[in-house]
Amino acid sequence: MDYQNRAGANKGSGGVAGASETAIDRRERLRKLALETIDLAKDPYILRTHLGTLECRLCLTLHVNEGSYLAHTQGKKHQTNLARRAAKENQEMALQMIQQAPLASQVRKKVFVKIGRPGYKIIKIREPVSQRLGLLFTVSLPEIKQGERPRRRFMSAFEQKREIPNRALQYMVLAAEPYETIAFAIPAKELVDVEEDAESTWENWDADEKVYSCQFLFK
Numbered sequence: 172m173d174y175q176n177r178a179g180a181n182k183g184s185g186g187v188a189g190a191s192e193t194a195i196d197r198r199e200r201l202r203k204l205a206l207e208t209i210d211l212a213k214d215p216y217i218l219r220t221h222l223g224t225l226e227c228r229l230c231l232t233l234h235v236n237e238g239s240y241l242a243h244t245q246g247k248k249h250q251t252n253l254a255r256r257a258a259k260e261n262q263e264m265a266l267q268m269i270q271q272a273p274l275a276s277q278v279r280k281k282v283f284v285k286i287g288r289p290g291y292k293i294i295k296i297r298e299p300v301s302q303r304l305g306l307l308f309t310v311s312l313p314e315i316k317q318g319e320r321p322r323r324r325f326m327s328a329f330e331q332k333r334e335i336p337n338r339a340l341q342y343m344v345l346a347a348e349p350y351e352t353i354a355f356a357i358p359a360k361e362l363v364d365v366e367e368d369a370e371s372t373w374e375n376w377d378a379d380e381k382v383y384s385c386q387f388l389f390k
Contacts, residue, residue: 198242211237214244229256286314289350298371298388305371305388306357312347313381320376321347321383328359345383363388 211217216229217240224233225240229252234240243249294307312321323345328336331354341359346352365372374385 198246211240229253285351286349287351288353289347291353293355296386296388298368301388303363303371303388303390305363305386307386308343308345308355308384310345310347310353310383311381312350312383314349315381316348319348320378321345323374323385325362326354347383358389360389363390 216227218226218228220226220233224235225237226233227240227243227249230243230249232243232248234243290311292309294309296305296307297303298305310321315321323343326342326344328334328338328340328342331342339359340356342354342356344352344354363372368388372387374383376383
């Protein structure tokens with residue numbers, strides 16, 4: 172029988188290494204490799220304690236020296252925690268992008284130097300046939316920006332943030348750059364639609380005289 176190529180056949184040789192010896196040898200080789208390639212100063216998870224030991228803030232483990240810490244960073248536990256942290260950060264980043272997406276799609280607010288409030292006149296009217304009450308607004312805008320047209324909208328008392336909400340009121344808001352935006356408090360009653368009565372409910376912009384007029388009736 173040939174004993175030449177059998178394990179332990181040579182004089183002075185040891186036996187076949189067991190699992191523990193193999194693991195120790197592997198950790199030692201990884202430690203030496205890490206010492207040559209990894210810069211601990213750039214590791215965000217290393218923490219040097221006042222006792223001179225090293226702590227892994229990711230895995231919450233203590234190590235007596237740099238070699239032990241580097242061997243730990245190459246192990247399964249540390250690599251698994253790194254993967255979990257990366258997955259969590261990617262998920263948080265994706266959620267943040269989703270939350271910020273509607274903000275990015277909003278129209279950017281205009282910034283300009285305001286020159287004060289425009290002059291205006293309000294007249295109470297009564298429709299002769301139906302006897303419905305209404306209001307006629309005339310706003311003078313001589314310094315309005317070239318090519319600009321006044322913009323009007325109605326706002327509920329609960330939508331505005333300037334005054335304590337009053338359920339009995341609503342507001343007609345008028346904006347015309349570079350004037351300050353103005354708002355008129357009117358009764359919170361349903362208004363007659365333009366399609367219902369186009370003669371009594373209307374608005375007009377005189378670009379030559381720079382005068383905006385609008386009239387509406389309450390139902």
